Amino acid sequence: MDSLARLSRSHGQTLYDIYSLRHGKCFPRISDIVVWPVSHEDVIQIVKIVNKHNIVIIPFGGGTSVSGAVSCPKDEKRCIVSVDTSQMNRLMWLDESNLLVCFEAGVIGQDLERELHKRGYTCGHEPDSYEFSSLGGWVATRASGMKKNVYGNIEDLVIDAKMVTSRGVIEKKSMAPRMSSGPDFQQIVLGSEGTLGIITEVVLKIRPIPECRVYDSVVFPNFESGVNCMREVAKQRCQPVSIRLMDNTQFRFGEALRPVENIFGSFLESFKKSYLTFVHGFQLDSICVMTLLFEGKKSEVVSHKNRIAKIAMSFGGVTAGERNGERGYMLTFVIAYIRDLALEYRVVAESFETSVTWDKTLSLCDNVKKTVAIQCNKLNIKYYLISCRITQTYDSGCCVYFYFGFNWTGLDNPVLIYHRIETVARDTIMASGGSISHHHGVGKLRAHWYEKYTSETVLTLYNTSKKILDPKNVFANGNLISVPRSKL
Numbered sequence: 360m361d362s363l364a365r366l367s368r369s370h371g372q373t374l375y376d377i378y379s380l381r382h383g384k385c386f387p388r389i390s391d392i393v394v395w396p397v398s399h400e401d402v403i404q405i406v407k408i409v410n411k412h413n414i415v416i417i418p419f420g421g422g423t424s425v426s427g428a429v430s431c432p433k434d435e436k437r438c439i440v441s442v443d444t445s446q447m448n449r450l451m452w453l454d455e456s457n458l459l460v461c462f463e464a465g466v467i468g469q470d471l472e473r474e475l476h477k478r479g480y481t482c483g484h485e486p487d488s489y490e491f492s493s494l495g496g497w498v499a500t501r502a503s504g505m506k507k508n509v510y511g512n513i514e515d516l517v518i519d520a521k522m523v524t525s526r527g528v529i530e531k532k533s534m535a536p537r538m539s540s541g542p543d544f545q546q547i548v549l550g551s552e553g554t555l556g557i558i559t560e561v562v563l564k565i566r567p568i569p570e571c572r573v574y575d576s577v578v579f580p581n582f583e584s585g586v587n588c589m590r591e592v593a594k595q596r597c598q599p600v601s602i603r604l605m606d607n608t609q610f611r612f613g614e615a616l617r618p619v620e621n622i623f624g625s626f627l628e629s630f631k632k633s634y635l636t637f638v639h640g641f642q643l644d645s646i647c648v649m650t651l652l653f654e655g656k657k658s659e660v661v662s663h664k665n666r667i668a669k670i671a672m673s674f675g676g677v678t679a680g681e682r683n684g685e686r687g688y689m690l691t692f693v694i695a696y697i698r699d700l701a702l703e704y705r706v707v708a709e710s711f712e713t714s715v716t717w718d719k720t721l722s723l724c725d726n727v728k729k730t731v732a733i734q735c736n737k738l739n740i741k742y743y744l745i746s747c748r749i750t751q752t753y754d755s756g757c758c759v760y761f762y763f764g765f766n767w768t769g770l771d772n773p774v775l776i777y778h779r780i781e782t783v784a785r786d787t788i789m790a791s792g793g794s795i796s797h798h799h800g801v802g803k804l805r806a807h808w809y810e811k812y813t814s815e816t817v818l819t820l821y822n823t824s825k826k827i828l829d830p831k832n833v834f835a836n837g838n839l840i841s842v843p844r845s846k847l
């Protein structure tokens with residue numbers, strides 16, 4: 360079988376994956392065979408065959424995993440088959456009277472949206488990876504889109520998800536919007552990370568395309584006032600479709616990417632530096648920026664925008680216009696891929712995220728930044744960047760997304776060093792009240808914390824379910840359950 364086909368289904372998008380590929384380093388294990396089922400029935404047959412012959416299967420959607428979830432366990436002696444779902448990408452049906460749609464699970468996010476748009480609808484799920492990630496991958500990892508405030512996270516959008524397990528098919532027999540009929544065992548599909556079965560078809564809620572889409576941005580004197588403003592917006596439950604807050608480092612990083620020499624030059628084309636510093640007394644090395652996206656009817660968007668602007672003003676915010684809002688929003692799409700370019704310049708970088716309650720948000724951000732700084736100093740890393748942004752808000756807390764990168768000139772094995780520092784940072788996150796992950800999932804990279812921070816009873820429940828649904832452990836991609844990092 361074509362080795363490139365096998366290789367490209369045996370990695371995701373972690374720093375380790377991309378660095379290894381760019382430096383011609385071999386992965387310890389790749390899949391032996393790739394198959395491309397074209398329907399739910401094909402998947403049933405595949406699962407039967409692999410059980411009969413004791414073969415391992417790893418579902419593969421868009422391959423955008425940043426948790427090592429699609430990589431092959433190094434010590435697996437059995438034959439490994441990657442099940443590439445890309446050919447299962449049909450729109451099965453669209454029910455306009457109930458605003459529901461059924462797609463095959465291999466459809467890629469932007470293709471799904473294009474099909475819906477043609478018919479006047481949207482599902483509104485837009486993770487930053489939506490140009491490459493698949494519907495099945497979203498469900499398997501419990502993904503979160505940047506417009507979740509209005510449309511919901513993937514778990515809010517899914518009405519039914521068919522999953523083929525070694526035991527049979529898990530599916531709902533009804534499309535009813537809600538049911539009180541015992542524990543909802545179908546929830547086990549969400550976040551299963553390819554360890555229990557293959558998701559083949561998904562029924563989602565849809566909505567008509569909104570009349571208009573408007574960006575906005577607000578500058579705050581410092582991160583704390585920005586966070587307090589976000590907290591107030593969440594308290595009043597008036598979040599627009601997307602609301603994000605970059606810290607000062609990330610703001611300046613974004614400015615540095617502009618094709619101008621002066622880092623403040625371009626932003627201040629539309630928003631004069633002197634206005635911020637002299638009139639408002641802001642310090643350019645502490646300001647932070649909130650980007651906003653509104654969707655809906657024109658009149659509603661205008662009044663919503665005004666309401667947010669009023670709240671922002673009461674926290675010392677100054678509105679900075681639509682253009683900066685749009686630019687900030689788009690930056691989050693491209694920033695991950697800048698990491699790949701940075702590798703050319705001896706810079707390794709990666710993001711890691713968490714969720715945390717409001718009362719612990721600022722201290723968590725602070726603790727993580729200090730931890731990373733201490734680790735860098737210890738290792739004599741002079742040039743590094745650690746920054747964060749708040750990307751999602753909830754009644755009781757938010758999602759914090761960190762970027763960390765450093766120039767590794769003079770150091771050996773930068774990826775290992777990066778992982779060591781990230782590990783200490785994750786320990787700090789956990790000690791500061793954060794979660795293992797808000798949306799990237801556990802995969803193999805965070806399995807160590809999954810076992811540590813999940814109750815014994817829940818671990819037993821998971822293991823028992825796994826034994827029942829997959830008695831021969833053919834879905835043995837090693838996610839959720841610990842694999843030592845050295846074995847990755």
Ligand SMILES: Cc1cc2nc3c(=O)[nH]c(=O)nc-3n(C[C@H](O)[C@H](O)[C@H](O)COP(=O)(O)OP(=O)(O)OC[C@H]3O[C@@H](n4cnc5c(N)ncnc54)[C@H](O)[C@@H]3O)c2cc1C
Binds near residue numbers: 418498559
């Ligand atoms: C640039 C970038 C930005 C990102 N932004 C976001 C974001 O905003 N929000 C977010 O939630 N995530 C984000 N991610 C992470 C990633 O895109 C998500 O985890 C996504 O849901 C993975 O989908 P995928 O189709 O690429 O899955 P894959 O990477 O192919 O697989 C991920 C896991 O799901 C399993 N899987 C895939 N398809 C199926 C299936 N049909 N049945 C059963 N299991 C399956 C795999 O076995 C694996 O365990 C980002 C990643 C990148 C690289």
